[in-house]
Structure formats: structure tokens, C-alpha cells
Amino acid sequence: MKKVLPAMIFLLVASTVIGLGINAVKPDGIPLIGDYREVQYGADSAIVPPSAEESDPPFITLKEAYGLYNDPETVFLDARDPEDYRAGYITGAINLPFDWFDDYWPDVEPRLNKDAVIVVYCSGAECELSLYEGRYLAEEGYKNIRIFFGGWTEWAEQGFPTVVPDDNM
Amino acid sequence: MASIFKNEVFGLLARVALGILFVWASIDKALHPAAFAEIVNNYQLLPGGIINIFALVLPWLELLCGLALIFGILIRPSAAWIAVMLVMFIAAVSLALSKGINIDCGCFSTSSHARTLGLNLILQDLGMLFLAAIAYWSNSRMLSVSYVFKRRR
Structure with missing residues (x-):
């Protein structure tokens, strides 16, 4: 064992020198300290507003929302005003502003399926539009509504995929 | 049972087989550190600050230890490192499975x-x-570099 440990240290040092050395020389080398978001998906339990009722559709966590986001069958609905939506939304989300529901509904309805999983969100904890919209859609017969109450704030803070149209203009 | 661990031929076979496996496992990762770092990150076990360094060094440690075993140089230190790495892999895979993370193994x-x-x-x-x-x-030096040199003298 006496001779084993120093040689193990030698092997580790050699690997470090070679690995970091080659990376430093390679034109497409990676930074030594990568830019990784903290891999904790917000709280473990979903944010549920005080005004929620027993009969409301299920509330989901950021982690669950992200899991559904990766499923192409899921539709995300943004319940905020068009102005907020244009300032940035979850990639792929359709704007259905609750305050202008009837104006937008004819365009949105054909894109929804009553059996599909639909995630409704708005700006975050201080916004109840997602709750009202989710509740309303559930009453209309959409069977798999999920309310992501953490909403835009939680999603964007985590650095998950978003579209910010105003930036592109 | 104890004889397996002392037998020169078994020792040689184990050494070379393990060496080949580790060399084979290291090459793609050594060539694509960015992709490997992403996989390491997916395991959600290491803090973000050390992921890239880990991803840059680990494949080379696998490669050096694998080559050392094949050629019969530093057999015990290399086998010890490989055991350490395997325990680490088992722990990482178990933790990922227990968390229910469905990721590529890398x-x-x-x-x-x-x-x-x-x-x-x-x-x-x-x-x-x-x-x-x-x-x-077994620390089998059969067909090892040092064995061949000794015979020539």
C-alpha cells in the first residue's frame, strides 16, 4: 500500500495536466468553470394560492411544468395581457389573456384538444389569472388542465426556455 | 476462491480486459468534453463550479489507468483508481435512479x-x-512491460 498511494496521486496529476492542457490548446476548449444553473427546481411542492378551491384543477411545480414542457403533446397557455406576453413568454406558449378571453378564444380554441394536457400560467404568485382561466377551461370540459402558479417569474428565473419577441424587433 | 486472486493468468486476463474496457470508455468522452460535461450536469450530483474540470480530467484518468493495466505498468495504483471510479459510478447511477432522473448514462x-x-x-x-x-x-506482471524488459537482460 505504501507505494500505491503516491502512484495514484501521480496518475491523478498526470490526468489533470493532460486533460486541462489539451483543453487549453484546443480551439473549441470548454471553460474550466461552466455556466450551469443551480439544479434545484424551486420548491418541492406546488404553489397554491389561498383562493384555490378543492374542485380546482391540480397545481404543479416548476419541475413538473418543465417535465410537461418536454412533452410535445402539452400545450402551454399564457393567461397574461398581450403586453406582458410580448415582453416574454415560455417557448411555445399560446397567449389567451383572461381579461380579453372572448376576443382571443376563437383563435385559440381550434388549437386545443379537450383531452390534451394544458398548462395555464401567468406572471407568478401575485397573479390569479391562471387560476381563473384554468378553472374556467376545466368547467368547459378540458379534462387535463394544470395550473402552474409559479408562472413566468419562476420559469424565467430558472433560465428555462423563453421567447422574448420585443428583443428581436 | 482465494486462488483466483493470486493466479497469474486470471490476473493477466482481468487486467487486460479491464484495461481495454476503460480505454474504450474514455475515448469518446475525452474527445467531447462539452457533451460529457452536460451529461455529468444531468446527474445533478456535482456543484456547477466543478463539473467542467471533472469532465475534463475523468476521461484521461480512465485512459491512463486503462493503458497502464494493459501494459502492466503501475498495476496496483491503476486498479485501485478504477475501483474508486467504479464505486463512484455505482453511487452516481444509484442516486440518479433513486431520484427518478431519466438520463443518458455517459x-x-x-x-x-x-x-x-x-x-x-x-x-x-x-x-x-x-x-x-x-x-x-494478483498484481500479475505476466506479459507486462517490466516483465519483458527483465527477460531481455
């Missing part, structure tokens, strides 16, 4: 969906751990 390849995590992976690692134990205790 074992032999960095391409996505090459292989996802499963119990068979842990069994495979345990098998290699057994080989590492044989290589360590």
Missing part, C-alpha cells in the same frame, strides 16, 4: 440516447469491480 459514449440508466448498469459495474479486485491482488 458510460461509453457521449451521444444522446446511447444508453439510459438501469439496474443492469450497476451489475456491469460490480462485475468490473470484481475484475479490478483480481487485477489488484
